[in-house]
Amino acid sequence: MSKTIGLAFTLSMALHVAAPAAAQLPGANDPDAKELAAYTLTLAGLDKALAATKNLVAAAKNDPRFQKQAALKGEIRKLEAKEEPTEADTARLEKLRTELEAIEKAIFPNAENQTLTEMDAAMRKEPLVAKAVADAGLTPREYAKFLFAYMSSGAVASMLEQGVIKEVPKELATSLNPANITFFQTHKTELEAFRKTIEALEEPD
Numbered sequence: 001m002s003k004t005i006g007l008a009f010t011l012s013m014a015l016h017v018a019a020p021a022a023a024q025l026p027g028a029n030d031p032d033a034k035e036l037a038a039y040t041l042t043l044a045g046l047d048k049a050l051a052a053t054k055n056l057v058a059a060a061k062n063d064p065r066f067q068k069q070a071a072l073k074g075e076i077r078k079l080e081a082k083e084e085p086t087e088a089d090t091a092r093l094e095k096l097r098t099e100l101e102a103i104e105k106a107i108f109p110n111a112e113n114q115t116l117t118e119m120d121a122a123m124r125k126e127p128l129v130a131k132a133v134a135d136a137g138l139t140p141r142e143y144a145k146f147l148f149a150y151m152s153s154g155a156v157a158s159m160l161e162q163g164v165i166k167e168v169p170k171e172l173a174t175s176l177n178p179a180n181i182t183f184f185q186t187h188k189t190e191l192e193a194f195r196k197t198i199e200a201l202e203e204p205d
Contacts (some may be wrong), residue, residue, distance in 0.1 A: 018044075019048055025080075031115060031116075031117070032115050032116035032117065035116065035145070036116065036145060036148050036149070037176060037177055038177065039145045039148070039149050039180075040149075040176060040177055040179050040180065040183075041146070041149050041150070041153065041177075041179070041180045041183040042183075043187065044072070044189065045142075045146055046146075046187070046190055046191070046194060047134050048137050048138050048142075048146075049136070049138065049143060049146040049147070049150070049194065050183070050194050051135075051136035051137070051191065052132055052133045052135075052136035052138055053194070053198060054197055055131075055132035055135050055136055056129065056132045057197065059128045059131070059132050060128070063128055065103060067202035068103060069100065069103050069104065071135055072096050072099055072100045072102065072103070075096055076093065076096050076097060076100065079092060079093045079096070080093065083126045099157045105155070111186075115147070116141065116148075117141075119140070119141075119144045120139075120141040122146060123143070123144070124140055149177065149180045150191075150194070152176055152180075153176065153177070153180035153181050153183070153184050154184055156168060156172070156176065156181055157181050157184035157185055160181070160185075161185075168181065168205055
């Protein structure tokens with residue numbers, strides 16, 4: 001399944017979610033491929049996913065794990081912004097990155113290589129995510145499918161708009177619902193609101 005989806009749920013957690021162009025479609029042998037390809041984006045689904053993500057943002061701000069994550073990210077950004085870092089700065093930066101990676105992996109172990117079923121189970125085991133999604137009227141599996149469609153279809157729609165490709169590649173025909181690309185092309189305003197919420201999840205105050 002998509003490596004990017006896994007990273008999405010580390011609450012750095014949905015993108016690393018903020019980089020839809022990096023999304024990968026499931027391979028031909030992926031047991032979830034048909035289910036994901038059959039999933040269709042709708043405004044109703046977008047509204048629920050937006051509510052779930054806002055719930056995650058609010059919950060993360062009050063969770064010690066994500067408060068620590070935000071603090072580490074802030075210090076990392078400051079060190080990365082230095083024009084002439086010292087050896088001590090470089091050593092500190094490496095240490096902080098290691099700490100950040102450990103925190104994110106602790107939330108969803110092996111998140112980068114999970115199937116849809118495994119991701120569903122992982123989210124159900126994480127109370128913060130399970131509650132945020134349920135309060136928005138979604139199941140973890142539905143939320144995962146929405147994020148997959150959002151990222152993969154968004155990537156293709158963006159490449160089409162920029163002229164990088166002229167049509168959907170044939171190798172994606174069996175794993176990407178073309179209706180979702182059309183959805184991206186016709187609901188840019190609504191999807192922009194979701195993107196901004198994802199950014200808040202990536203960089204909480």
